[in-house]
Amino acid sequence: MESFETLKQEASALIRRAWLNLGMPFDLSMIEEKEEGIIDVEPLMIVTLLVMGKDRLATDLPHWINRFSNLINFQKLKTIFTRLPEKYRRGVLEKLNQINLQGTPKPFTNVFDLRTGGTGMPDETASLRAGKINTIENVAKMSLFMKNRLLYGTGFRADLISLTHIRDMSMKGTHLAEVLCANNSTISRILGGLKACGFLNQDKERVEPFEEYPGMFICSQSVWNLCEMMDATEFSFQELKSGLLEGMNFKQDAFGKRIHKNLK
Numbered sequence: 001m002e003s004f005e006t007l008k009q010e011a012s013a014l015i016r017r018a019w020l021n022l023g024m025p026f027d028l029s030m031i032e033e034k035e036e037g038i039i040d041v042e043p044l045m046i047v048t049l050l051v052m053g054k055d056r057l058a059t060d061l062p063h064w065i066n067r068f069s070n071l072i073n074f075q076k077l078k079t080i081f082t083r084l085p086e087k088y089r090r091g092v093l094e095k096l097n098q099i100n101l102q103g104t105p106k107p108f109t110n111v112f113d114l115r116t117g118g119t120g121m122p123d124e125t126a127s128l129r130a131g132k133i134n135t136i137e138n139v140a141k142m143s144l145f146m147k148n149r150l151l152y153g154t155g156f157r158a159d160l161i162s163l164t165h166i167r168d169m170s171m172k173g174t175h176l177a178e179v180l181c182a183n184n185s186t187i188s189r190i191l192g193g194l195k196a197c198g199f200l201n202q203d204k205e206r207v208e209p210f211e212e213y214p215g216m217f218i219c220s221q222s223v224w225n226l227c228e229m230m231d232a233t234e235f236s237f238q239e240l241k242s243g244l245l246e247g248m249n250f251k252q253d254a255f256g257k258r259i260h261k262n263l264k
Contacts, residue, residue: 003233003263010259011051011226018044018218018255021142023068023134024060030142037217037254038144038162042077042181044218046084047226047255049092058099063130065104068139071149073159074107079181080223081111088227144213156182157190164200166252167212171204179252181220216252225249225256229263 013028018039020030031039045061052058065072081089096112140147144162152158159180163169170176177187194200201207216222225248250257 004230006262007229007233007259008051008053010262011047011255012053012057014255014258015044015048015051016057019048019057019060019064021139022064022146023136023139024057024064025132025134026056031217033142033144033217034211034213037215037252038166038213038219039217040159040180040219041071041143041145042073042080043220043223045072045077046080046092046223047218049095050088050223050226050230052095054098058095060130060133062099062101062104064133065108067130067133068136068146069105069108071136071146071154072108073149073154073156074111076156076159076181077108078111080220083181084223085227088230156180156186157193160187160190161194161199164206165210165213166215169215171200179216179219179221215254217254219252221249221251221253222255225253226259229256229259232263 014031016024016026017028017031020026020028021033021039022041022044031037033039048057048061052061081092084092093112093114096114101109101114136146136150140150144165145159148158148162149155152161160176163176163179164171171191173188173191174184176182176191177184180187191200191204195202195204198207228248248256248260250260
């Protein structure tokens with residue numbers, strides 16, 4: 001239990017900092033993406049639902065979804081959710097049923113096959129906090145994914161272009177599809193288009209100068225790593241716990257790497 005509480009505290013603190021980049025009104029320091037890594041929106045939403053308690057995140061999240069619904073890739077969100085182990089899918093649904101989702105866009109409730117808007121009661125304080133969510137103009141300055149979605153549309157093309165900013169990122173189609181939770185054919189088609197218009201050369205490298213980022217702070221791998229670490233905390237025997245924690249892939253998961261350090 002001590003390990004689980006450590007994991008939850010570490011994860012919650014990092015999640016709040018990441019949400020600050022996306023406009024949430026928290027009194028914290030945001031993630032400096034150019035130094036710490038890029039934040040992918042939908043994986044952030046899922047890791048939030050995995051560790052979220054009855055706190056500000058529970059009341060702020062529906063308001064954020066309402067404000068930025070046109071910049072959410074609901075297809076990606078559904079893919080990540082459906083790939084969760086069953087017990088974590090159930091946990092996410094329990095969280096969603098405990099908060100007030102009235103007025104949340106239908107594409108969001110469809111992702112989780114929710115029949116109602118949740119059972120949480122409207123909160124006057126939460127409504128006041130909703131007015132403190134940052135503007136899209138400021139969010140675009142703090143989040144590369146959101147900026148590129150405004151430029152190129154809310155889809156895998158924008159997100160793939162965001163990945164081309166990462167230093168030493170493998171531009172193999174199957175790898176990119178795995179990171180973005182997209183179909184291989186979709187990513188291959190986008191890569192073909194980016195090469196055809198001269199955005200990428202034949203080696204799939206950016207042609208024009210671009211801002212470099214060190215990697216991902218939160219991506220789909222963060223979700224799978226978080227689930228594995230949560231599983232590991234259930235073991236009382238250190239050897240079993242250490243066995244689960246070894247060999248995890250943190251190459252594009254700075255979020256999980258920081259949590260992992262405090263679980264050993």
